[in-house]
Amino acid sequence: MKIYGAGACALLAALVFSVQASAADIKLGKKKARMCNVCHGKNGLATNPEAPNLAGESAIYIEKQLVAFRNGERKHRQMTLIAKPLKDDDIKNLAAWYEAMKVTVELPDLTQ
Numbered sequence: 001m002k003i004y005g006a007g008a009c010a011l012l013a014a015l016v017f018s019v020q021a022s023a024a025d026i027k028l029g030k031k032k033a034r035m036c037n038v039c040h041g042k043n044g045l046a047t048n049p050e051a052p053n054l055a056g057e058s059a060i061y062i063e064k065q066l067v068a069f070r071n072g073e074r075k076h077r078q079m080t081l082i083a084k085p086l087k088d089d090d091i092k093n094l095a096a097w098y099e100a101m102k103v104t105v106e107l108p109d110l111t112q
């Protein structure tokens with residue numbers, strides 16, 4: 001009975017730990033994004049005309065692209081260099097930061 005209790009406790013601890021380990025930290029993402037701001041803008045709206053807006057992009061998409069830049073599946077002179085040193089956690093946090101930005105869109109008025 002005691003052993004079962006300890007086992008369950010360890011299992012619970014492991015579960016809690018794994019959930020914590022995989023949760024993205026938006027604040028850390030914001031910090032890390034300082035190195036992205038020069039091109040993608042502080043608010044995720046690109047300041048460099050060749051760079052895409054990242055504000056409001058889904059975390060799944062951002063993560064996929066950063067992993068692809070890092071492993072060479074997607075190539076770009078600047079982004080390949082930038083993504084190379086990023087750790088999995090950095091990528092998760094950055095993706096969460098940009099996804100959390102709320103974007104409002106105004107469609108072009110085609111009635112005139």
Ligand code: HEC
Binds near residue numbers: 039057062079
């Ligand atoms: C020197 C300018 C520059 C910096 C700094 C920079 N990027 Fe980029 N980024 C670009 C450009 C240019 C592209 C478009 C790449 C292409 O044409 O394939 C891009 C593309 C991306 C994409 C793909 C977006 C999409 O819609 O497909 C992501 C995600 C991204 N950058 C994230 C980041 C993150 C996160 C950082 C900081 C760690 C960062 N970038 C820093 C210039 C930059």
